[in-house]
Amino acid sequence: MSRRGERPSPETLATLPVAIDAMGGDKAPGEIVEGARRAATEDSIPIVLVGPPDLVGDTGGLELVECTEVIAMDEDPAGGVRRKKDSSLVRAAELVRDGKASAMVSAGNTGATMASALLRMGRLPGVVRPCIATPLPRLGRSPAVLVDSGANSECTPAMLVQFAQMGAAYVSARFGTESPTVGLLSIGEEPTKGTPLVKETHYLLQEAGGFEFVGNLEGRDLLPSPADVIVTDGFTGNVALKALEGSLRFLFDAMLGVFGTNEETKGAADVLLPYLLPMASQFEPENTGGAMLLGTDGVCVISHGSSNATAMANAVRVAYECATRGLVDHVASAVLPVQEG
Amino acid sequence: MSRRGERPSPETLATLPVAIDAMGGDKAPGEIVEGARRAATEDSIPIVLVGPPDLVGDTGGLELVECTEVIAMDEDPAGGVRRKKDSSLVRAAELVRDGKASAMVSAGNTGATMASALLRMGRLPGVVRPCIATPLPRLGRSPAVLVDSGANSECTPAMLVQFAQMGAAYVSARFGTESPTVGLLSIGEEPTKGTPLVKETHYLLQEAGGFEFVGNLEGRDLLPSPADVIVTDGFTGNVALKALEGSLRFLFDAMLGVFGTNEETKGAADVLLPYLLPMASQFEPENTGGAMLLGTDGVCVISHGSSNATAMANAVRVAYECATRGLVDHVASAVLPVQEG
Numbered sequence: 001m002s003r004r005g006e007r008p009s010p011e012t013l014a015t016l017p018v019a020i021d022a023m024g025g026d027k028a029p030g031e032i033v034e035g036a037r038r039a040a041t042e043d044s045i046p047i048v049l050v051g052p053p054d055l056v057g058d059t060g061g062l063e064l065v066e067c068t069e070v071i072a073m074d075e076d077p078a079g080g081v082r083r084k085k086d087s088s089l090v091r092a093a094e095l096v097r098d099g100k101a102s103a104m105v106s107a108g109n110t111g112a113t114m115a116s117a118l119l120r121m122g123r124l125p126g127v128v129r130p131c132i133a134t135p136l137p138r139l140g141r142s143p144a145v146l147v148d149s150g151a152n153s154e155c156t157p158a159m160l161v162q163f164a165q166m167g168a169a170y171v172s173a174r175f176g177t178e179s180p181t182v183g184l185l186s187i188g189e190e191p192t193k194g195t196p197l198v199k200e201t202h203y204l205l206q207e208a209g210g211f212e213f214v215g216n217l218e219g220r221d222l223l224p225s226p227a228d229v230i231v232t233d234g235f236t237g238n239v240a241l242k243a244l245e246g247s248l249r250f251l252f253d254a255m256l257g258v259f260g261t262n263e264e265t266k267g268a269a270d271v272l273l274p275y276l277l278p279m280a281s282q283f284e285p286e287n288t289g290g291a292m293l294l295g296t297d298g299v300c301v302i303s304h305g306s307s308n309a310t311a312m313a314n315a316v317r318v319a320y321e322c323a324t325r326g327l328v329d330h331v332a333s334a335v336l337p338v339q340e341g
Numbered sequence: 342m343s344r345r346g347e348r349p350s351p352e353t354l355a356t357l358p359v360a361i362d363a364m365g366g367d368k369a370p371g372e373i374v375e376g377a378r379r380a381a382t383e384d385s386i387p388i389v390l391v392g393p394p395d396l397v398g399d400t401g402g403l404e405l406v407e408c409t410e411v412i413a414m415d416e417d418p419a420g421g422v423r424r425k426k427d428s429s430l431v432r433a434a435e436l437v438r439d440g441k442a443s444a445m446v447s448a449g450n451t452g453a454t455m456a457s458a459l460l461r462m463g464r465l466p467g468v469v470r471p472c473i474a475t476p477l478p479r480l481g482r483s484p485a486v487l488v489d490s491g492a493n494s495e496c497t498p499a500m501l502v503q504f505a506q507m508g509a510a511y512v513s514a515r516f517g518t519e520s521p522t523v524g525l526l527s528i529g530e531e532p533t534k535g536t537p538l539v540k541e542t543h544y545l546l547q548e549a550g551g552f553e554f555v556g557n558l559e560g561r562d563l564l565p566s567p568a569d570v571i572v573t574d575g576f577t578g579n580v581a582l583k584a585l586e587g588s589l590r591f592l593f594d595a596m597l598g599v600f601g602t603n604e605e606t607k608g609a610a611d612v613l614l615p616y617l618l619p620m621a622s623q624f625e626p627e628n629t630g631g632a633m634l635l636g637t638d639g640v641c642v643i644s645h646g647s648s649n650a651t652a653m654a655n656a657v658r659v660a661y662e663c664a665t666r667g668l669v670d671h672v673a674s675a676v677l678p679v680q681e682g
Contacts, residue, residue, distance in 0.1 A: 154536060187491060196495070218579075219583030219585075220583040220584065223584075235535060235539075238528040238560065239528060240580050241560065243581045243584045244560075245560070246560060246563055247585045247588045250565060254480060254620055255596070261616055265612060267609075268608075272600070272609045272613070275602055276596065279596075279599055
């Protein structure tokens with residue numbers, strides 16, 4: 001079912017639309033369609049929505065590829081993709097596979113998005129398992145990325161080495177990072193610390209090429225990360241990422257609570273908020289452009305389930321930029337087969 | 342080498358001193374001795390310092406148990422404990438074992454602290470492996486605790502069930518929590534999500550007694566935690582805990598940077614800081630009293646390596662309170678042998 005024939009050139013990809021799962025996400029279709037419309041009008045990005053016309057409703061003038069099914073947010077991913085062959089997610093992935101779209105974007109069921117992309121676009125040659133790369137903000141610098149942030153609960157050392165290679169290719173393509181640095185998430189700097197998976201991966205990363213391995217990092221190094229790419233298994237990565245999200249939200253809420261204490265604090269907060277909000281916005285998932293699935297033969301952006309129009313517009317921009325910069329070619333070249341220890 | 346004979350009663354423990362590793366921590370001995378002195382004078386807690394007299398220097402009038410060696414912060418824990426039988430850490434653990442101290446406290450080498458406690462005090466009957474419980478702040482409520490936050494990189498389901506039992510006993514003894522609730526750290530609410538370890542543990546926790554199992558929690562639930570006890574393996578727990586620490590520090594620093602933008606923001610910050618600092622102090626490790634080793638036959642508090650006098654005084658208070666409330670008896674009663682799946 002995977003891609004047949006040559007991958008389109010970046011020039012061709014620039015002319016193809018980004019396929020958007022109009023029914024994916026907690027705020028679909030309203031905010032999704034609105035975000036797509038913004039990316040189309042403000043950035044002249046070619047767009048095609050995918051969804052059942054009666055559910056999508058007004059497309060705001062955007063083209064709609066019609067289908068009949070939707071995979072729900074809480075539906076079993078593998079089963080949903082297997083049963084719902086005419087769902088918006090599966091059809092969006094097929095558009096990329098068939099050279100009719102440059103990339104797909106969904107804020108829907110994360111597992112089903114991955115499964116659709118994997119089953120329809122296929123894996124790049126040599127890739128053991130695709131992974132998810134999620135940006136981690138660094139104030140005043142391009143973000144770092146965390147790989148794998150949730151695709152694979154169970155990993156081998158060889159998989160983690162490939163995540164590093166794909167992550168490095170991604171930050172090069174997306175942020176123009178030259179000579180990307182890679183760190184391995186562990187519980188101490190020493191190569192002897194951590195699980196057997198981490199210890200073996202540490203050794204393999206020292207031997208691997210394509211990036212500069214800076215050694216082990218710890219949880220406290222995630223914000224701001226000293227390395228451009230932080231490698232971990234998808235279980236640890238998902239827990240760590242959500243811990244960061246949760247703690248930042250907790251602290252913002254606590255701060256806002258303090259600001260509302262009395263008239264004096266409210267007045268002082270009015271002075272500070274215009275300065276604090278731009279800083280805080282760098283931490284908002286809606287401004288980071290979503291997570292990128294790496295290792296499939298086509299670009300797939302996984303946007304936050306809570307995505308609003310701003311988040312969707314940013315995700316579409318990231319998808320379009322990465323597709324037209326030849327992200328998939330970069331990742332394909334970066335992945336080297338690794339012998340397991 | 343472990344405890345001989347009966348465990349001292351809470352009444353006896355209240356008369357015994359807390360043994361403090363005077364040479365443990367980045368700021369030892371100065372801040373450690375000062376913190377010990379404060380706990381002694383302000384709270385009338387009986388104290389004994391342990392360390393080489395020439396290195397400890399002025400004890401501020403506190404009793405010193407003399408020894409000749411110190412295990413360095415970066416020394417191999419197992420090797421250090423094996424070789425340095427007259428080190429401050431090993432001797433502190435022996436004082437607890439021999440019924441001459443109610444508890445031990447160290448801000449030194451975490452691995453060596455655990456190894457000293459484990460090898461000298463011994464494990465409680467039936468305990469597969471001790472674990473570390475670290476408090477997670479909940480504004481306006483008693484903290485939750487994360488177990489294991491770093492003692493065991495590799496865990497079995499049976500170990501995680503015991504961590505839950507020991508964590509529940511700890512929050513009962515320390516915070517007076519009745520009917521503690523326990524959550525399992527995973528990457529989704531569904532019992533089918535996560536690693537094989539998590540899936541098997543989920544099943545066992547549903548069957549286990551001694552607490553109310555509320556199901557899986559995610560990284561974003563750590564602050565504030567809906568459960569009194571969050572159970573995970575020591576690798577994930579350590580990464581998550583340090584991720585929280587790092588993100589809170591990152592955001593505070595970013596906020597302080599914004600406050601210093603100009604005269605107007607500085608003025609507004611002067612109004613807000615008296616309200617923000619008490620809130621922020623709830624997140625400071627120095628105010629949480631350190632982490633507790635659970636499962637050893639004696640109380641052992643592991644204070645942050647960066648502990649100052651305040652942190653040490655709080656750690657001593659926690660150690661004394663837990664010892665005199667019979668924490669070890671509570672934990673011993675809570676741990677049930679579990680059949681592996």
